[in-house]
Amino acid sequence: MDKNKSELARDIENYVKEFGNDRSALLPILQAIQKKYSYISSFAQQEVARLLDIHPVEVFGVISFYSFLSSEPKGKYIIRLCKTIICDISGKDEVEKAIIKETNTKFGETSQDNKFTLEYTNCLGMCDMGPAMMVNDKVYTKLTPEKVSEIISNLNN
Numbered sequence: 001m002d003k004n005k006s007e008l009a010r011d012i013e014n015y016v017k018e019f020g021n022d023r024s025a026l027l028p029i030l031q032a033i034q035k036k037y038s039y040i041s042s043f044a045q046q047e048v049a050r051l052l053d054i055h056p057v058e059v060f061g062v063i064s065f066y067s068f069l070s071s072e073p074k075g076k077y078i079i080r081l082c083k084t085i086i087c088d089i090s091g092k093d094e095v096e097k098a099i100i101k102e103t104n105t106k107f108g109e110t111s112q113d114n115k116f117t118l119e120y121t122n123c124l125g126m127c128d129m130g131p132a133m134m135v136n137d138k139v140y141t142k143l144t145p146e147k148v149s150e151i152i153s154n155l156n157n
């Protein structure tokens with residue numbers, strides 16, 4: 001087992017000790033792995049399944065269900081742009097173009113330097129201040145192409 005895998009395996013054992021080894025521990029264990037490694041590899045999924053004595057398909061099902069869990073590596077900054085109707089009619093398209101231009105990345109993809117992942121999201125509850133997006137845990141509202149350019153250049157510094 002390579003060094004990264006053995007560290008991951010050790011971490012997973014510790015999470016199981018901390019959260020328990022029944023089904024109710026599955027989500028907190030996956031969240032802990034996501035937090036430390038930014039995604040849950042297939043090796044991690046197998047390990048969790050083995051230690052909780054459940055089928056790997058069940059682990060994968062939970063990862064697919066929750067948008068904050070991922071089975072693929074993601075960028076340092078995950079940009080989630082609201083695609084719901086009110087943001088859509090208040091200038092989302094221009095904001096979307098600016099995000100693509102500033103990050104040099106398409107929606108649904110991660111930049112080559114692993115800095116940005118672009119995703120769409122449903123309503124963020126900021127409809128009266130749209131267009132809105134999240135960058136990791138932070139919400140940005142009343143976006144314009146200029147504001148996007150400023151936010152992304154700050155992330156680049």
Ligand code: FES
Nearest residue numbers: 082087124126127
């Ligand atoms: S529609 Fe975009 S935040 Fe509600």
